[in-house]
Amino acid sequence: MSVLPTTRTVVESPRRRFVRRFTGPWxxxxxxxxLLVWLVAAVAAPWLAxxxxxxxxxxxxxLAPLSDGHLLGTDALGRDTLSRLLYGARVAGLxxxxxxxxxxxxxxxxxxxxxxxxxxxxxVFSRIADALLSFPPLLLALAIVGVMGxxxxxxxxxxxxxxVPRFYRVVRAATLAVREETFIEASRSIGxxxxxxxxxxxxxxxxxxxxxxxxxxxxxxxxxxxxxSFLGLGVQPPDPSWGSMLSEGRAAWFYTPWPVIVPTVxxxxxxxxxxxxxxxxxxxxxxxxxxx
Amino acid sequence: MSGPLLQVRDxxxxxxxxxxxxxxxxxxxxxxxxxxxxxLVGESGSGKSSAVRGITQLIRPxxxxxxxxxxxLVGLRGKALRRARRDIQMVFQDPYSSLDPSMSVAELIGExxxxxxxxxxAERRRTAVExxxxxxxxxxxxxxxxxxxxxxxxxxxxxARALVLRPKLVVADEAVSALxxxxxxxxxxxxxxLIAELGVACLFITHDLAVVRQxxxxxxxxxxxxxxxxxxxxxxxxxxxxPYTRALLSAAPVADPVVQRSRQRVRLTGELPDPMNPPTGxxxxxxxxxxxxxxHEEAPADRRPRPDSSVACHLVEADPALQPSLP
Numbered sequence: 089m090s091v092l093p094t095t096r097t098v099v100e101s102p103r104r105r106f107v108r109r110f111t112g113p114w115x116x117x118x119x120x121x122x123l124l125v126w127l128v129a130a131v132a133a134p135w136l137a138x139x140x141x142x143x144x145x146x147x148x149x150x151l152a153p154l155s156d157g158h159l160l161g162t163d164a165l166g167r168d169t170l171s172r173l174l175y176g177a178r179v180a181g182l183x184x185x186x187x188x189x190x191x192x193x194x195x196x197x198x199x200x201x202x203x204x205x206x207x208x209x210x211x212v213f214s215r216i217a218d219a220l221l222s223f224p225p226l227l228l229a230l231a232i233v234g235v236m237g238x239x240x241x242x243x244x245x246x247x248x249x250x251x252v253p254r255f256y257r258v259v260r261a262a263t264l265a266v267r268e269e270t271f272i273e274a275s276r277s278i279g280x281x282x283x284x285x286x287x288x289x290x291x292x293x294x295x296x297x298x299x300x301x302x303x304x305x306x307x308x309x310x311x312x313x314x315x316x317s318f319l320g321l322g323v324q325p326p327d328p329s330w331g332s333m334l335s336e337g338r339a340a341w342f343y344t345p346w347p348v349i350v351p352t353v354x355x356x357x358x359x360x361x362x363x364x365x366x367x368x369x370x371x372x373x374x375x376x377x378x379x380x
Numbered sequence: 381m382s383g384p385l386l387q388v389r390d391x392x393x394x395x396x397x398x399x400x401x402x403x404x405x406x407x408x409x410x411x412x413x414x415x416x417x418x419x420l421v422g423e424s425g426s427g428k429s430s431a432v433r434g435i436t437q438l439i440r441p442x443x444x445x446x447x448x449x450x451x452x453l454v455g456l457r458g459k460a461l462r463r464a465r466r467d468i469q470m471v472f473q474d475p476y477s478s479l480d481p482s483m484s485v486a487e488l489i490g491e492x493x494x495x496x497x498x499x500x501x502a503e504r505r506r507t508a509v510e511x512x513x514x515x516x517x518x519x520x521x522x523x524x525x526x527x528x529x530x531x532x533x534x535x536x537x538x539x540a541r542a543l544v545l546r547p548k549l550v551v552a553d554e555a556v557s558a559l560x561x562x563x564x565x566x567x568x569x570x571x572x573x574l575i576a577e578l579g580v581a582c583l584f585i586t587h588d589l590a591v592v593r594q595x596x597x598x599x600x601x602x603x604x605x606x607x608x609x610x611x612x613x614x615x616x617x618x619x620x621x622x623p624y625t626r627a628l629l630s631a632a633p634v635a636d637p638v639v640q641r642s643r644q645r646v647r648l649t650g651e652l653p654d655p656m657n658p659p660t661g662x663x664x665x666x667x668x669x670x671x672x673x674x675x676h677e678e679a680p681a682d683r684r685p686r687p688d689s690s691v692a693c694h695l696v697e698a699d700p701a702l703q704p705s706l707p
Contacts, residue, residue, distance in 0.1 A: 269477050269480075270472050270473075270474055270477040271478050271479055271480040273438055273472070274470065274478045274479075274538075275480075275491065277436055277438055277469070277470040278465060278469065278491060278492045278495055278496075278541075279461075279462035279463065279464075279465035279492075279495050279496065280462075280491070280495050281495075284495075288480075288483075288491075289480050289482075292480075292482040293480070293481075
């Protein structure tokens with residue numbers, strides 16, 4: 089039997105191709121850098137922060153950035169803005185991870201089951217998802233926080249519930265597309281148990297659209313945590329959060345804009361970075377068909 | 381000949397379309413002996429693929445039995461069914477969608493081993509490489525992904541996957557019809573060589589008669605969910621009994637233009653009837669050029685003009701010594 093020559097000699101695994109395509113555009117690299125910086129800030133806040141974020145210094149109130157050992161200035165109570173920002177990153181990151189986790193926990197498995205098995209599962213889960221989707225996200229979060237009391241955990245739970253139907257929708261749609269592929273039937277014909285098929289064939293193939301959703305959800309979660317904290321429904325004073333910093337600085341906004349500008353820029357930049365990463369992911373995960 | 385490896389009796393397979401059910405296979409009897417290559421032929425919509433899915437339990441048959449080595453697959457569920465699948469592996473029509481794009485070639489060939497054997501990772505890889513070489517690919521292909529291969533190469537990978545467990549029966553559903561003609565011949569020759577070498581029986585589904593002539597020991601002709609004729613390949617090609625078989629054979633062109641021009645062709649008119657509303661009497665009666673009044677009233681039983689063939693037609697004389705029908 090003759091051996092057929094292959095057209096390509098360099099072997100590029102899907103993972104390596106993905107990395108190459110994702111790190112191409114400068115915006116993607118920049119966004120990744122921003123998120124990395126915040127990740128480091130969140131993890132290492134106690135070591136990085138120059139001051140205790142809660143300690144007030146009556147002699148150093150409303151300082152402008154770059155003055156007197158306060159790199160980003162101080163707020164109306166004399167607390168160091170940089171330190172509060174770094175600790176705020178912890179809150180934002182925790183909020184994002186927990187809410188996305190809750191969203192995945194509630195959305196992923198039902199979506200895989202509904203997509204693969206259809207029928208009764210699909211009908212029930214999809215109606216629940218539709219009902220959840222018909223609520224405006226922040227209103228739903230407000231309602232949950234209103235019932236369960238204002239604190240960060242409840243706020244994160246609330247945001248997670250908002251994600252459930254969105255993750256569900258994306259994963260279900262991807263599963264529906266994958267289940268029609270012959271390789272699912274082929275695997276069944278081999279005798280592979282359903283749980284294995286889900287894990288080895290369905291999950292890897294729905295991961296790409298899910299990864300896009302997760303990074304977009306991260307951005308939304310950070311924004312939502314800030315909004316809820318701004319409204320006084322998330323992190324409670326005196327603990328620092330980007331949203332509560334904003335609301336505390338609001339009163340003296342005309343005299344000292346810095347305590348407002350710094351967290352605002354931070355939120356915008358971070359959410360933007362999440363969205364850019366999400367877009368970058370969706371551009372680079374596309375499967376190469378290679379039918380030629 | 382020893383007893384049959386695969387024994388299909390009175391197989392009925394239906395598809396559900398909304399509330400209605402579409403009968404795709406209606407009472408099929410088929411035997412495959414160990415090591416034998418049986419071709420199942422018929423035009424599109426005749427129920428070939430449904431029959432295959434009924435036999436391999438990818439669709440649960442409505443009725444009938446599928447005995448593989450004496451075990452009825454139809455009754456099996458869950459673990460018992462999965463275990464039985466070890467002996468009956470499939471090659472699918474489209475090698476572009478039957479291989480998971482997220483798995484490397486070694487993983488694809490190794491998947492049946494994970495399911496059915498206790499082989500460790502290194503051992504699975506060794507076996508996969510062995511199989512790759514067996515189907516004419518090289519060891520260095522093991523870490524590539526399906527999208528890097530041509531259609532013919534992918535179908536080789538699919539064949540390696542189907543044979544890695546050394547099953548007793550390989551069911552090939554139009555395994556070469558998605559390929560271009562040159563790789564068709566190569567893949568077909570490879571499949572033929574391997575099943576002969578390993579002593580695997582093969583149920584080969586196709587609509588291409590040239591392929592049948594090349595590979596099959598026996599041929600079964602399917603029309604509207606039933607088998608109208610089956611017999612040894614050479615007998616069936618030289619002396620087709622059923623009018624539908626004759627029409628099918630005469631529809632296939634002959635490579636010699638002189639012969640082709642002078643051939644007496646049996647032309648069929650009309651379309652395949654609606655399976656939800658089949659003709660009364662013989663299924664072929666609505667298109668049969670030789671139909672008589674009886675054909676429209678009474679469905680013909682299988683009769684046996686020779687000990688190794690059977691035909692469902694009122695016009696065929698059975699060998700009186702061989703009645704009544706199949707054993």
